[in-house]
Amino acid sequence: MSKHEDIIKYILSLDIGTKISVRGVSNDLGVSEGTAYRAIKECESIGIVNTIPRVGTVRVEKLEKRNIDKITFGEVVNIVDGTLLGGKEGAHKTLEKFVIGAMEVETIKKYISPGALLIVGNREEAQRLALENGCAVLITGGFSCSEEIEELADKNQLPLISCTYDTFTVASMINKAIFENNVKKEIILVEDIMEKNPKYLTTFDKVKKLKELIEKTKHERYPVIDENQKVIGIVTLNDIKDNRDDEVIGNIMIKDPIVVMPTTTVAYAAHIMAWEGIKLCPVVVKKKLVGVISREDVIKAMQLVLRQPHVGETMEDLILKNFEFETNKDTMHFWGEIIPEMLDSIGTASWNALNMLLSTMGTMALRQNSSTNVAIDSFTSYFMKPVQMGRVIDIYSEVLDRGRYYSKVEITMYNSNKELIAKSMLSAKVLKR
Numbered sequence: 001m002s003k004h005e006d007i008i009k010y011i012l013s014l015d016i017g018t019k020i021s022v023r024g025v026s027n028d029l030g031v032s033e034g035t036a037y038r039a040i041k042e043c044e045s046i047g048i049v050n051t052i053p054r055v056g057t058v059r060v061e062k063l064e065k066r067n068i069d070k071i072t073f074g075e076v077v078n079i080v081d082g083t084l085l086g087g088k089e090g091a092h093k094t095l096e097k098f099v100i101g102a103m104e105v106e107t108i109k110k111y112i113s114p115g116a117l118l119i120v121g122n123r124e125e126a127q128r129l130a131l132e133n134g135c136a137v138l139i140t141g142g143f144s145c146s147e148e149i150e151e152l153a154d155k156n157q158l159p160l161i162s163c164t165y166d167t168f169t170v171a172s173m174i175n176k177a178i179f180e181n182n183v184k185k186e187i188i189l190v191e192d193i194m195e196k197n198p199k200y201l202t203t204f205d206k207v208k209k210l211k212e213l214i215e216k217t218k219h220e221r222y223p224v225i226d227e228n229q230k231v232i233g234i235v236t237l238n239d240i241k242d243n244r245d246d247e248v249i250g251n252i253m254i255k256d257p258i259v260v261m262p263t264t265t266v267a268y269a270a271h272i273m274a275w276e277g278i279k280l281c282p283v284v285v286k287k288k289l290v291g292v293i294s295r296e297d298v299i300k301a302m303q304l305v306l307r308q309p310h311v312g313e314t315m316e317d318l319i320l321k322n323f324e325f326e327t328n329k330d331t332m333h334f335w336g337e338i339i340p341e342m343l344d345s346i347g348t349a350s351w352n353a354l355n356m357l358l359s360t361m362g363t364m365a366l367r368q369n370s371s372t373n374v375a376i377d378s379f380t381s382y383f384m385k386p387v388q389m390g391r392v393i394d395i396y397s398e399v400l401d402r403g404r405y406y407s408k409v410e411i412t413m414y415n416s417n418k419e420l421i422a423k424s425m426l427s428a429k430v431l432k433r
Contacts (some may be wrong), residue, residue: 003031007039018059037061060092068259071095073136073159079177080170082163088325101126119167131158140167190269193301194283194291200225207240221280224253230287259284265341270298274375274429330399339389349387362409362426365397374428384422390415405430
């Protein structure tokens, strides 16, 4: 095991909330500060440590995908441009909810709970009540607090934050951050679906071993790695048809394969795999193999996203929820109103919003009569006229050609007077298992 891996293993063994420094790791493990710094940075990228302003680097619990909508108190400090007055040891804890302390002190206790954040001004009684009941405190208006309150926050390891904004602004900023994280929750990454313990071959393995793997696992494709665990090729069942059992894999593999990283989105991976006709893609970190994803994995993930309810509305959601549709064989009819979110700086529907509508309606037409998964190959808008807010538009998507691998759709847009507004052509790659 390398020194770099030793440091990561050491950091993983530390208790949640432990402070970490380059010098401390260097002294504890007898490594150079440069090596310690690089390892700590990698730990930060994989989510097991977090650097909090005015606190330092802290060992944190890696959040699972299902908890990505939670933000930490340390992140709250950054969101509100605040100062951490006390309770620094609890900065890594996650925020469950926030409460605005615009009520009598006796009433506040009904609304606070452990993991909550009380947003309040210079009301020391309310601050003390919150800290005694496991609730962090955010003091607005730039006010400070007494030493007693700071000591209570340190004792209970509950963050005590101060910022210069007013209560309404602070609540709006935190609410926006939670909303944006809810939207991110919907984005599925490669690390969420990849096979983390993949079978692989080395350049020195023989064709005989590949045949044994195929017989055992029923898979037809395997990544090929070198002595440093770095991916250098892909070998498939088709590559061994005319080769003897003693032929080495390094001579028959496909070199320099396309790879993805754990943080790559599944949507991007689907596009690359469809475009290049790839059925299995290695997942790497610094070129080293950490997993694989197959075309079946990607399609299942995309189908799951389509079935899941939205937890946060994207701009696309805001626009599309105002449209209705009906279908007739290979033609779909959409109609809806131009809303304020679609406008550009001069008050007409933006070019980007209208093109998003046209391309989305085109792909929906392809998916309507089957469970086909598609990736847009090309999209061309021939012309587009300005459209004002509040106008009702009609969009017709007609599937012109539905092939085994590619399909083509023509999309036209009309105003309420049946005058042509826009015309586009979409070509899509069909994702097959």
